[in-house]
Amino acid sequence: MTHSAQGAPLLxxxxxxxxxxxxxxxxxxxxxxxxxEIVTLIGGNGAGKSTTLMCISGxxxxxxxEIRFAGERICSAEGGVRADRLVGRGLVQVPEGxxxxxxxTVLENLMMGAYGRDDRDGIARDLEQVYTLxxxxxxxxxxxxxxxxxxxxxxxxxxxxxxSKPRLLMMDEPSMGIAPLLVARIFEAVRELNxxxxxxxxxxxxxxxxxxxxxxxxVLETGRVILADDASRLLVDPRVREAYLGEA
Amino acid sequence: xxxxxxFMQQVIYGLSNGMIIAMVALGYTMVYGIxxxxxxxxxxVFTLGGFLALTIVGALGAAAVLDPGTLGEGSHWLLLxxxxxGAGLFCGGLNVAIDRIVYKPLRRAPKLTQLVAAIGVSFIxxxxxxFWGGAPxxxxxxxxxxAASKDFPELLEGSNLLGEESNVVLRLEDLAIFIVTIPxxxxxxxxxxxxxxxxxxxxxxxxxxxxxxxxIDTDRVIAATFMIGGFLGGAASVxxxxxxxxxxxxxxxxxxxxxxxxxxxxxxxxxxxxMIGGVxxxxxxxxxxxYIETRWTNVVVFGVLILIxxxxxxxxxxxxxxxxx
Amino acid sequence: xxxxxxxGFSLFSxxxxxxxxxxxxxxxxxxxxxxxxxxxxxxxxxxxxxxALGLNIVVGWTGLLNLGIAAFAAIGAYxxxxxxxxxxxxxxxxxWGVVLAGAxxxxxxxxxxxxxxxxxxxxxxxxxxGFGEIVQDGLKNLEAITKGTQxxxxxxxxxxxxxxxxxxxxxxxxxxxxxxxxxIVFLCRNLEFSRLGRQWFxxxxxxxxxxxxxxxxxxxxxxxxxxxxxxxAIAGALGASLLSSTGxxxxxxxxxxxxxxxxxxxxxxxxxxxxLVGAIVMVGLNNVVLPIATQAMxxxxxxxxxxxxxxxxxxxxxxxxxxxxxxxxYRPDGIVHSRKAVRK
Numbered sequence: 001m002t003h004s005a006q007g008a009p010l011l012x013x014x015x016x017x018x019x020x021x022x023x024x025x026x027x028x029x030x031x032x033x034x035x036x037e038i039v040t041l042i043g044g045n046g047a048g049k050s051t052t053l054m055c056i057s058g059x060x061x062x063x064x065x066e067i068r069f070a071g072e073r074i075c076s077a078e079g080g081v082r083a084d085r086l087v088g089r090g091l092v093q094v095p096e097g098x099x100x101x102x103x104x105t106v107l108e109n110l111m112m113g114a115y116g117r118d119d120r121d122g123i124a125r126d127l128e129q130v131y132t133l134x135x136x137x138x139x140x141x142x143x144x145x146x147x148x149x150x151x152x153x154x155x156x157x158x159x160x161x162x163x164s165k166p167r168l169l170m171m172d173e174p175s176m177g178i179a180p181l182l183v184a185r186i187f188e189a190v191r192e193l194n195x196x197x198x199x200x201x202x203x204x205x206x207x208x209x210x211x212x213x214x215x216x217x218x219v220l221e222t223g224r225v226i227l228a229d230d231a232s233r234l235l236v237d238p239r240v241r242e243a244y245l246g247e248a
Numbered sequence: 249x250x251x252x253x254x255f256m257q258q259v260i261y262g263l264s265n266g267m268i269i270a271m272v273a274l275g276y277t278m279v280y281g282i283x284x285x286x287x288x289x290x291x292x293v294f295t296l297g298g299f300l301a302l303t304i305v306g307a308l309g310a311a312a313v314l315d316p317g318t319l320g321e322g323s324h325w326l327l328l329x330x331x332x333x334g335a336g337l338f339c340g341g342l343n344v345a346i347d348r349i350v351y352k353p354l355r356r357a358p359k360l361t362q363l364v365a366a367i368g369v370s371f372i373x374x375x376x377x378x379f380w381g382g383a384p385x386x387x388x389x390x391x392x393x394x395a396a397s398k399d400f401p402e403l404l405e406g407s408n409l410l411g412e413e414s415n416v417v418l419r420l421e422d423l424a425i426f427i428v429t430i431p432x433x434x435x436x437x438x439x440x441x442x443x444x445x446x447x448x449x450x451x452x453x454x455x456x457x458x459x460x461x462x463x464i465d466t467d468r469v470i471a472a473t474f475m476i477g478g479f480l481g482g483a484a485s486v487x488x489x490x491x492x493x494x495x496x497x498x499x500x501x502x503x504x505x506x507x508x509x510x511x512x513x514x515x516x517x518x519x520x521x522x523m524i525g526g527v528x529x530x531x532x533x534x535x536x537x538x539y540i541e542t543r544w545t546n547v548v549v550f551g552v553l554i555l556i557x558x559x560x561x562x563x564x565x566x567x568x569x570x571x572x573x
Numbered sequence: 574x575x576x577x578x579x580x581g582f583s584l585f586s587x588x589x590x591x592x593x594x595x596x597x598x599x600x601x602x603x604x605x606x607x608x609x610x611x612x613x614x615x616x617x618x619x620x621x622x623x624x625a626l627g628l629n630i631v632v633g634w635t636g637l638l639n640l641g642i643a644a645f646a647a648i649g650a651y652x653x654x655x656x657x658x659x660x661x662x663x664x665x666x667x668x669w670g671v672v673l674a675g676a677x678x679x680x681x682x683x684x685x686x687x688x689x690x691x692x693x694x695x696x697x698x699x700x701x702x703g704f705g706e707i708v709q710d711g712l713k714n715l716e717a718i719t720k721g722t723q724x725x726x727x728x729x730x731x732x733x734x735x736x737x738x739x740x741x742x743x744x745x746x747x748x749x750x751x752x753x754x755x756x757i758v759f760l761c762r763n764l765e766f767s768r769l770g771r772q773w774f775x776x777x778x779x780x781x782x783x784x785x786x787x788x789x790x791x792x793x794x795x796x797x798x799x800x801x802x803x804x805x806a807i808a809g810a811l812g813a814s815l816l817s818s819t820g821x822x823x824x825x826x827x828x829x830x831x832x833x834x835x836x837x838x839x840x841x842x843x844x845x846x847x848x849l850v851g852a853i854v855m856v857g858l859n860n861v862v863l864p865i866a867t868q869a870m871x872x873x874x875x876x877x878x879x880x881x882x883x884x885x886x887x888x889x890x891x892x893x894x895x896x897x898x899x900x901x902x903y904r905p906d907g908i909v910h911s912r913k914a915v916r917k
Binding site: 365367376550 | 638689699700704706710714881887890893897
């Protein structure tokens with residue numbers, strides 16, 4: 001993967017500290033995502049990847065450091081922009097485990113993504129884009145979300161996020177628990193979305209696939225960034241190969 | 249009276265009471281659906297709605313209210329709607345305040361901690377109702393015997409709507425219950441289906457974190473849920489008072505248990521379930537009163553509650569275990 | 574059952590001993606200030622403490638919320654009544670009456686628990702509440718057996734080796750009840766450190782993990798329910814003997830269950846010493862402080878029956894309610910361990 005044209009930083013996380021109860025999970029995590037990039041955050045179980053995304057989305061409170069989005073401070077220990085307002089600014093997350101609404105139809109789920117939007121034409125256009133990207137969702141649009149397969153639910157979750165009109169799309173483990181064939185399909189969709197200009201922050205345990213897709217990558221270990229480099233270089237980095245790609 | 253007439257009469261009683269129970273049940277089911285809390289204080293919020301209604305009637309002058317000459321034609325209906333809205337807003341506001349002050353700080357606490365706190369709130373409200381019943385107003389017995397039941401004046405008088413010679417009696421109160429409750433239930437259903445806030449409620453109930461990630465202000469959604477649930481409870485309390493012509497500071501316990509049973513019977517978390525469950529409990533009570541014995545009716549209702557919880561905890565329309573992370 | 578304290582043999586912990594000694598000394602207060610009329614409330618402290626200790630096994634140690642503990646007190650009281658009252662053919666006497674009342678209570682707990690203990694915590698709580706109401710209404714309606722709202726009376730007082738107890742010997746009577754309490758505290762303390770006690774804690778903390786350790790959660794829960802119910806039933810029997818009547822079924826209503834819950838929660842859930850203290854505080858408030866304050870205010874001419882606010886007795890619900898709400902809000906540590914809680 002070659003470098004794409006690098007834009008201005010869209011998201012910057014600086015010295016982020018966060019945790020649950022008496023446990024500190026993130027110890028001064030810093031990372032940056034520039035306009036137009038795919039950046040991946042890889043690491044083992046419990047490294048703090050999901051917590052990082054939940055902090056950025058304003059769900060988990062931040063204890064130290066700050067998060068800036070599109071040049072504006074959105075989060076710090078003193079408080080920040082409320083989670084529900086971040087979506088309107090284009091900071092959208094596809095959460096781990098998909099979290100679709102099981103008792104709503106596929107279409108209703110997608111429309112929940114457009115919860116804060118009023119531009120009917122724009123919504124219709126984005127819906128069409130989602131249906132083009134994942135044709136199966138069009139076929140299943142009247143079906144209850146809870147009845148979809150895991151891979152289809154993941155597509156639904158991504159589609160729902162697209163309807164939130166993201167400037168930065170954060171995805172948490174989109175490949176988790178999904179048949180390999182569908183994983184390839186979903187990663188292909190991520191690439192396509194990026195081609196249309198969408199900036200993406202991808203959290204993955206499947207480090208190889210993520211690094212092949214991304215421009216740059218960060219390696220998170222027990223709440224600290226231990227490596228940050230171009231994805232192509234991380235792919236050949238011996239430490240990454242040993243720890244995350246299963247090669248000696 | 250023939251057997252059929254007796255039965256028809258019980259159906260009328262059952263439906264009327266059932267609609268009131270259903271309104272209260274909606275408050276339990278909505279709150280449970282969204283924050284997974286059995287709002288034990290809901291029945292006592294209902295009680296306070298009845299006390300507010302009686303206070304308003306007393307302030308207007310119970311005698312004047314009852315005299316058709318003073319208020320003029322149709323004014324009783326106007327007063328009834330006014331009471332429904334007034335008690336509804338009061339109970340809704342009270343419910344929101346309780347959530348803010350007591351439940352919200354405990355949102356992440358264990359479920360049983362929240363339930364015990366809700367029981368505590370229930371007792372506090374019972375005591376407030378007791379104090380209220382001792383208010384120095386004529387309708388409250390002028391401050392004497394705070395704990396005694398209070399007469400609620402007969403707002404709607406009139407002859408049998410089925411004709412004087414009919415053995416089966418359909419009173420104006422029965423009609424009023426349907427006139428008030430059906431539009432509220434239809435309105436609620438449309439609200440949840442069609443409006444943005446309503447969709448936000450459904451989303452928050454199904455997955456609160458995902459709802460936040462969709463840009464839904466879940467705090468506002470929860471407050472709205474308590475508001476609406478309380479409003480329906482308040483409206484129900486007025487209808488209950490008008491229908492039974494008596495209120496007491498402990499009436500919320502019974503009404504609350506009936507309504508909670510209805511919510512569980514219908515499938516807790518389900519709006520149509522609460523409505524159907526309420527009507528069923530109303531009918532079961534009426535039939536038990538008639539064909540078993542009044543004094544066994546509460547046992548019958550609690551028996552139904554336990555049997556459902558043991559054998560079909562998801563209720564008639566409920567879903568299997570909610571997925572919850 | 575073993576004495577597994579790890580600190581050598583002792584009947585009671587220091588805290589338990591201190592509270593029991595304090596209770597044992599209360600007749601002195603009664604002697605010094607006869608106008609307080611403490612002897613009757615003090616016996617109620619003892620019976621309430623026994624009931625709360627039973628509830629604690631279920632709520633505090635096993636993590637199941639039981640809102641109908643008063644039903645088991647009712648079962649105990651009525652069993653005692655039917656077994657001892659002269660209008661029935663049994664007349665087994667005070668001691669057998671209490672023991673059999675406990676057995677009936679355990680049976681009642683088992684009967685309720687067997688089909689319902691698999692339910693989720695909040696549903697189980699509501700089922701126990703419903704059971705409490707059913708028992709109350711059942712006792713009221715089955716007049717042929719229970720005498721309905723009149724209650725069963727007269728009932729025997731304890732007697733020991735031909736030495737009778739009666740209203741004229743309240744101090745002796747109190748000590749008999751205190752001895753009951755001491756024995757039950759001793760039993761509870763041993764249960765706490767027994768195999769069964771550890772099973773309860775395991776079930777409370779994590780049912781799944783408990784299962785992995787070859788504990789059968791349903792059996793452990795059922796035992797907790799039955800033992801808790803037995804203690805409540807003994808408390809009910811002792812209370813009935815005290816009044817020489819079961820009283821009417823409404824004496825065992827939801828409010829009584831909540832009083833027991835308040836004792837457990839205010840005193841310190843899971844702690845035997847805490848519960849003894851809780852019983853003194855809550856019953857003291859309910860049966861001594863409020864009535865005395867009410868009388869005092871009436872004598873002083875401040876309180877009148879016409880003003881509901883001027884009678885401290887009318888603040889009971891408020892006090893119970895505030896106690897529960899404030900404890901949950903500010904002292905939640907150790908309070909009601911639900912399985913769900915630990916996972917979160």
